[in-house]
Amino acid sequence: MEEQIIRTEYSDVMQKSYIDYAMSVIISRALPDVRDGLKPVQRRTLYDMYELGIRYDRPYRKCARIVGDTMGKYHPHGDSSIYEALVVMSQEFKKGMPLVDGHGNFGSIEGDGAAAMRYTEARLQKVTQEAFLADLDKDVVDFVPNFDENEKEPSVLPARIPNLLVNGSDGIAVGMATSIPPHNLGEVIDAAKAYLKNPDITTEKLLELMPGPDFPTGGIIVNKDELPAIYETGTGKIKIRGRVQVEKLKGGKEQLVITEIPYPMIGANIAKFLNDIAALVEAKKAPEITDISNQSSKEGIRIVLELKKGADTENLKNMLYKKTRLEDTFGVNMLAVADGRPETLSLKQILEYYIDFQYELTTRKYRTLLSKEQEKREIQEGLIKACDVIDLIIEILRGSRSIKEAKACLTEGSTDGIRFKSEASKKRAAKLRFTERQAQAILEMRLYRLIGLEIEALMEENRKTLKNIAEYEDILENHASMTRVILKDMEAIKKTYSRPRRTAVENAEAAVYEEKKIEEMPVMFLMDRFGYAKTVDMSVYDRNKEAADSENRHIFSCMNTGRICIFTDTGKQHTVKVQDLPYGKFRDKGVPIDNFGNFSSAEEQLVGIGSMEEIRHQKLLFGTRSGMLKVVDGSEFETKMRTMAATKLNEGDELIFVSPVDGSEQLVLQSKEGYFLRFGVEEIPEKKKGAAGVRGMRLGEKDQLEAMYLYHPGQETAVEYKEKQLILNKLKAGSRDTRGVRVRG
Incomplete structure (x- = not known):
């Protein structure tokens, strides 16, 4: 076939390709389906475990086996994504209701990762098997070809619980992201039942039954009044606090114990939280805290803050809420795939999709059950009828030369080729009209079924079948009957799997923290040649003056409530609060100065440094590599900004000198x-x-300029130049903007 070149606009091709890619990520990877609340990787993993027979009542199997089978059959996107999904579905601190029962190291709430998949094992949870996978054999959902069309997989799992709300979801797609908090199973089912009974119910009424999110980590939601608007629109911010208890110790001391944390804090943020508290203690903002210990274990969170006697515990609590992540925000964006497209859903919309899905599942389930019962009835009625003419049937079977002849006689009354004992038997046989299924069942029937008790059992079984058929037809034909079935299923799941609420929902006042005023006093700033800075008491400096002067590059006095000005070679001025610097013993190492400023010593070099209190009353001399000079009044550098431009530099120039001068x-x-x-x-x-x-x-x-020196007249000043002493006072005096004299080594 001859090739054809299709000419098209490049931007059109790129636009179409990007949209196709974006939709693939949105639908097939990142967002959950509103019906079962699962992303494709989660759905495929659970289905694969079901197919492998890794049920809740059977032994655990290696996760590597599950991941490999899932990847090979259904999800060809890399083993790490499958294993990560498997791990998350097993973590009790992330999911309101874990769907996988993990055995081994599946990570911790403090951010420790799970062990490699070759070491861990897993199986389905009982709730997953009973509420997600149980009806797959009843044609309740469509099966679609897998990626290579060698297998079939369900397009959605027949979830009997509103999993999108119960377990929540988070994911980042292309141009959109979902963030749905977990909720309490029992409360969500109550809300779903209320919506089922009254589709016009208001969001406020639903929130009386389901007050809000129920995070696995507990905590306290503090903006209850904002929740109706969040659930009405599907977007908003939920403020959540950790739970802090006050425990009394011997000697009148107390300690704060954090027993529950905000949901967004799980993982590495716990370590950051502890570091933030330590930083507050070091900065003298929380001097009442004498010790911090993380005593958390598998039993739960327990972070202990030991306090000084007489500490204001309420103020400290508020400080933790205000200054750390003990009060955090969960951004809600209830985005899910609904009817094949991404949509931001309200609470009522999610419940509507869930209820519609339940009606669809129930309809398909009972159609399948009805069809099977009708087949059973047909066979049972044939066997009962056969028992009444069993002698004739035996005569037909003995007189037939093949199964085909016998079957034709049973279904059509054809007697050709069959030997009968009498003409009467032949006439009776010609009147037989069993169906295909009935005839096959008769041919396969065993002789023990002719026992009287067996015949009675068959009659009883037929009565049950007829009862089931009537029940199933009523469910399928009567909307109220189907509604009762759905409500009954919901109630059974709630009774079996619901648990008490863990997260409190209330309206709380904003945390008000009164920062204690620091007692103002002069301190000595010390910074060594490596950039490690600290402040010490004036008396400490006086006692160690000789050692301090020899070991440190920058030394000056300042107020502990003041600021330090740092000038760098890029012409910027950075300010650092003195109280942020470590204050303590003379032999303490200190902390790199750029840890406190808005700059990095790898990118900017320090040129000048001083106390803002002194600089604002001085004149500062600036000098650059290209030889540009100026004197600036120090008041221009008084600022509360962390960073600002201290001087103008020409392209390629850099600042090399800053020093106070008196003229x-x-x-x-x-x-x-x-x-x-x-x-x-x-x-x-x-x-x-x-x-x-x-x-x-x-x-x-x-x-270019290499160095600049200042000295007062009458004061002999020498510098080292080419390994020799050069006395600056003996240099020939000149005037600005001249070449100067050349000094040879």
Whole structure:
């Protein structure tokens, strides 16, 4: 066949391809189906376990076996995604009702990952088998070909519970994401029953039966009044707090014990929470806390904060809510696949889809059951009728030369080729009109069925079959009868699998935390040549002055309530609160200064540093690599911003010098090629911080400033240059914007 080149607009091809890809991710990967609340990978994993016979009442099987079989038959997207889905479905701290019974290390609430799939084992939970998979053999859902069309898989599982609400879901698709919180099974079923009885019921009435999310980690939802709007629209934010108890100790001391955490905190955020508390203690914002210990175990969360005697526990509680993730937000976006497309659903819409699905399942189930009962009735009636003419049937079978002849006689009354004992028997045989199924059952019937008791049992079985047929026809023909069946199923599931609510729902006032005022006092700032900074008491510095001066690169006094100004080579000014710096013993190592500022020492180099209280009363001299100089009033650098531009730099230039001056100093500029220029600071004009400055030294084409020095007249100052001492005072005086003198080593 000759190839044809199809010419088309490239943007059209890209648009179509991207939309196809996006829809594939949305429908086939990331979003759950509103009917069974499962994503495709979850549905396929559960179905594969069912097919492998890994039931709740049978031994566990290796997860590697389950993952491999699922990937090979139904979900060819990598083993890690399948195993992760399997693990999550088994984690009690993530799911309101786990669907998989895991055996082995399946991770922890603190973020520890599950063991490799070759070590762990799993099987279905009883609820999964009974409420998700039990009716698959009754043609209740459609089966579709798998990816290579060698297997069949269910398009949706026949879930008897509103799983989308019970277990919730989260997933990120292309351009959209879903985030549905878990709920209490018993409450959700009560809400579904109420909606089934009255589809016009309001969201507020439904929330009386189902007050809100029920997180596996417990906690307290504190914005109850906002929930109706969230469930009406399907989007919003739920505020949830951890539960904190006060325990009394000997000696009048108390301790705060966190026994439940907000659902979003599970995982690595628990460690972050502990670090945040430690940071508050170090920053002197929570000095009442003397010790932090995480005593959590399989039995539950238990984080203990030991307090000083007389500590204000209520204020500390509020501080934890305000300053840490002990109060967190769960963003709700109830997005799911409904009728084959993604849709943000309200609570009533989710219940409507669930109820409609239950009617569909029940209709298909009872149609299948009715069909089977009708087949049974047909066979039973044939056998009963056969018992009445059993002698004739035996005569037909003995006189027939083949099964085909005997069957034709039973179904059509054909007597050709059959030997009868009498003409009367032949006439009676010609009147027989059994159906195909009845004739086959008669031919396969065993002689023991002719015993009187067996015949009576057959009659009783027929009566039950007729009763079942009447019941099934009533369910299928009478809407009220089907509704009663659905309600009965719901009630049975609720009775078997419901559990008490774990999350409280209430309206709570916003946490008000009064930060205790720090007693203002002067401290000494110390920073070594590696950038490790700390503050110490003035008396501590005085006792260790000689060692402090020799070991540290930057030393100055400041107020503990003040700020530190840091100037970097990029021309930026960063500010750090003094109270954020570690305060303690002289021999404490300190913490890197860039841990507190809005910069990284790997990208910016510190050029100047000082106390904002002192800088605002001073003049600062700025010098750049290209030789630009200016003096700026220190008041321009008084700010509460963490970062701002301290000076204007030309392209490719960088700041190399910042120092306070009073105007009486002598300035020496040293270039890379060995030129030195000395002149008075008074020659440098005062500019605004946004100005580039004036040229301080004429530099050669490839030359640049390497260093700048300040000294007061009459004070002999020497620097090391090419391994020799160079006395700056002896340099020939010059004037700004000249070349200077060259000094050879």
